[in-house]
Amino acid sequence: MIQYVIRRVLWSIPVLLLLTLSVFLLMRAIPGGPFDFAGEKLLPQSVRQNLQRKYHLDEPIEIQFVRYLVGDFVDTHDIRDFGKDGLLRGDLGLSLRQRGRSVNDILGDSFPISAQLGILSMLLAIIIGIPAGIFAALKQNTWIDYSSTFVAVLGVSIPNMVMGPLLIWLFALKFHWFPVATWGAKPPFLLGFLPTPTAKFWLHAVLPVLSLGTALSASIARLTRASLLQVIREDYIRTARAKGLRESVVVARHALKNSLIPVVTVLGPLFAAVVTGTFIIEQIFGIPGMGKHFVTSIGNRDYTLIQGATLVYAVLLVIANLMVDITYAWLDPRIRYD
Amino acid sequence: MAAMERAAPAELPERKERSPWADATYQLMQNRLAVISIGFIIILVLLAVFADFVTPFDFAKNHLKDNYALPSATYWFGADNLGRDIFTRTIYGTRVSVSVAVIAATVSLGIGLIYGIVSGYLGGRVDELMMRFVDFLYGLPIIIVVILMQVFFKAMARSGNAVGIWGGLIALNKSLGGMLFIFIAIGALNWIGMARIARGQVLSYKEKEFIEAARSVGAGPTRIVFRHLLPNVIGPCIVQETLQIPGYILLEAFLSFIGLGVDAPTPSWGIMIQEGYQALRSYPHVLVAPAVALTLTVLAFNFLGDGLRDAFDPRLRGV
Numbered sequence: 001m002i003q004y005v006i007r008r009v010l011w012s013i014p015v016l017l018l019l020t021l022s023v024f025l026l027m028r029a030i031p032g033g034p035f036d037f038a039g040e041k042l043l044p045q046s047v048r049q050n051l052q053r054k055y056h057l058d059e060p061i062e063i064q065f066v067r068y069l070v071g072d073f074v075d076t077h078d079i080r081d082f083g084k085d086g087l088l089r090g091d092l093g094l095s096l097r098q099r100g101r102s103v104n105d106i107l108g109d110s111f112p113i114s115a116q117l118g119i120l121s122m123l124l125a126i127i128i129g130i131p132a133g134i135f136a137a138l139k140q141n142t143w144i145d146y147s148s149t150f151v152a153v154l155g156v157s158i159p160n161m162v163m164g165p166l167l168i169w170l171f172a173l174k175f176h177w178f179p180v181a182t183w184g185a186k187p188p189f190l191l192g193f194l195p196t197p198t199a200k201f202w203l204h205a206v207l208p209v210l211s212l213g214t215a216l217s218a219s220i221a222r223l224t225r226a227s228l229l230q231v232i233r234e235d236y237i238r239t240a241r242a243k244g245l246r247e248s249v250v251v252a253r254h255a256l257k258n259s260l261i262p263v264v265t266v267l268g269p270l271f272a273a274v275v276t277g278t279f280i281i282e283q284i285f286g287i288p289g290m291g292k293h294f295v296t297s298i299g300n301r302d303y304t305l306i307q308g309a310t311l312v313y314a315v316l317l318v319i320a321n322l323m324v325d326i327t328y329a330w331l332d333p334r335i336r337y338d
Numbered sequence: 339m340a341a342m343e344r345a346a347p348a349e350l351p352e353r354k355e356r357s358p359w360a361d362a363t364y365q366l367m368q369n370r371l372a373v374i375s376i377g378f379i380i381i382l383v384l385l386a387v388f389a390d391f392v393t394p395f396d397f398a399k400n401h402l403k404d405n406y407a408l409p410s411a412t413y414w415f416g417a418d419n420l421g422r423d424i425f426t427r428t429i430y431g432t433r434v435s436v437s438v439a440v441i442a443a444t445v446s447l448g449i450g451l452i453y454g455i456v457s458g459y460l461g462g463r464v465d466e467l468m469m470r471f472v473d474f475l476y477g478l479p480i481i482i483v484v485i486l487m488q489v490f491f492k493a494m495a496r497s498g499n500a501v502g503i504w505g506g507l508i509a510l511n512k513s514l515g516g517m518l519f520i521f522i523a524i525g526a527l528n529w530i531g532m533a534r535i536a537r538g539q540v541l542s543y544k545e546k547e548f549i550e551a552a553r554s555v556g557a558g559p560t561r562i563v564f565r566h567l568l569p570n571v572i573g574p575c576i577v578q579e580t581l582q583i584p585g586y587i588l589l590e591a592f593l594s595f596i597g598l599g600v601d602a603p604t605p606s607w608g609i610m611i612q613e614g615y616q617a618l619r620s621y622p623h624v625l626v627a628p629a630v631a632l633t634l635t636v637l638a639f640n641f642l643g644d645g646l647r648d649a650f651d652p653r654l655r656g657v
Contacts, residue, residue, distance in 0.1 A: 015477060022478070026486050031493040150371075153644065157637035159588055161595055161608070162629040165615045169622050280595065284615060294482055295596050298489050310482055317479075 001329070004337035005322065012318040016311065020087070023310050024065055027303050033057070034096035034301040055096060068093065068307070092308035097300045103308035107290060111312060112193035113183055114277035114289035117208055122267075122274055124213030125220050130263065132217070133224025138251065140229060149225070155218025163211040164284035171207060178206050181286035208285045212278060216270065223266060228259040257331045264331065268324035272317040276309070358573070365649035372645025375638040382635060386432040395423035397430045398603035406621040415627040418613055427605035428627040434594075434606040435587050435635055437517055438524065442586040445525035447579045450532025455571065457533065458540030459563060469537070475530050484523045484589065488598040491519040515604030520593060524586055535578050539571040577650050581643035584636045591632055607632040 035043055035051040043051075052058045056067055067074045071086030085091050092103035136148040158166075172180040184204030185195035195201050231237065232255050240254045241247075277291025290309060297305040328335045356364065366372055385392060394412075401407075401421035409416045415424040457468040495508045511518035543549060544567070552566050593599040594608025602609070607628040614625025 018474075019477060023482070023486075026483075026490075030486070030490045031497050153640050154637065157584065157640050158633050159591060159636065161591065161611050161615070162633055165611075165618050165625055165629070169618055169625075173619065173622075280592065283596075295485060295598075298482075298485050299598075306482075310479065313479060313482075314477075 001337055008322055016314055019314050020311055023307050032301055093304040095302055095305050097302040103304050107308055109187045110288060110290040112189050115193055115275045116195050118275035120209045121212035122271055124209055125216035129217035129220030130224050133221040134228055137225045137228035152218045152221045155214055160211055160280045167207045167211050179204055183287045208281050212281050223263050227262045231255045231259040261331055264324055264327050268320040272320040276313045362649040366645050369645040371641045375641040378638045382432050382436055385429055386436040389429050393426040393429050395426040397426050397605050416623045418624050424627050428631050430605045431607045434600055438586050438590040439583045441521045442524045443579050443583050446529040446532055449529035451536050454533040454536025455540050458537035472530050472533055480527050483527055487523040516601035520590055524589055536571055536575055540567055543567055543570050573650055577646045580646050583639045587636055
């Protein structure tokens, strides 16, 4: 198992490098550059050239990429500098548009907020979705099944951009139960990502977590139901029933674990996506999370920021998929990694 | 077991023999939600085609003194920040969503089927290589790539000095209100899931006896693929494609919401929802029509996709 994990981690390194290179090249293929405008005003040619020189954007593209990876080592050739100011030592560089701020700083402030929102939403989704799916499957073809399936389809069909404003209008503007927008915690966070769990934090979290979580829980419920229905028809379930086990034991001890495999498969990538920020929800609720960087930094040609944000997402995806594989082995003892 | 089988036919109602397709159609028609959804989608398509005849206004015409007008006999669903009729814009919005649904689905199904069938049928080295490429594309974050492509297209269109094929594409895109590039951006990566499914299907049928029989009587590869493989492979692929359509519609709405969608003043539900959200505090009625339209459309395609899946997969049917 440990060997398997190490092999997977080592494999992910070239994949991550290839992805970084892809984003690096694609961004530079888009016409326009980071220093075309200051606000609405077109910058003069000379200023642009100076800025490009300062950020090394005037160098040949392959040198730029090597510099992004190993930092100042390109100039000094001093082995002690290898990777310093570069990706290989975890330095994502300076933002090209937010002058004076490093990408590490920007993501360090915004990622924890997205992660708090994302983890709470995922928890809500799992707590509602999995039991609802199990319940619907056990009551297949009764009105309970039909109505919960209907609600689940409705849940996956209401887009975030509809659910968010609806909740704001109803619970913030009409009833004044919850604040309209913004997030209830600010950096610096405990241990770098934990919010102080004040009443303010929870009040602000309710509406965005609800809008994100309900949609997720609906799709998890659908998946759980379909998967459990398939497992429950397997031969070993018939065997368990034939042994005279109670139905609750058959479901809880025999069917459930296996039926969770497809659910876990989806949860992994979903987790990586949700934790790195959902643009729409963050935009609608005015949450200063990471989601907006994926959109604005491409429009702004903030090369380093989009590269950094994509990399964080990709690393989380690798970790999440690894966790999924490890969970498989726990859910289904037939799965072995040697 | 044998006794049960002999006893069973007496209790079963008489059942005509049907081809799998006819059987699936029959099953689909038994599903009330799916039938309602099909009806709704047909109405949507008709509205999209005949939008010019249904709507009382020009979708781009401003009536500045009527901005944010409440619903009335003139403006059925009210008017937006520029006094444009929301009913008219919602109806025209169906054009974008329906075209994205149809074209993205067709492109994805087409590329995916061809790629998957070629890969699965040829097998060996070619298959290996083609599937590694799909694996690589799978690793790319789709949303980021779609945003990258849209920003690229918009920048190219704005720079305006493109010639040759680029110039033609940009002109065509402009006449479509910006929809062409959305089709390309959405279609570019969404065929990979389909390619995997098609390949899997081909692999499971390729070694079956009826293919061998066809080959033994001298059928060439073209005949085998088109007469014997394709009819078997296409069913599950169409089901899967239908299940993906809500995703395409939502992706277009997302792009329009963030300002990377169709070009103003072409109406898209995503843009209208964004405008409605901006006015939520004082004029919540602006949001209602596009939000309901988008939700109902996604809902209808979800019900249709579920219905198709159940119809084609007897195991999921209620016993």
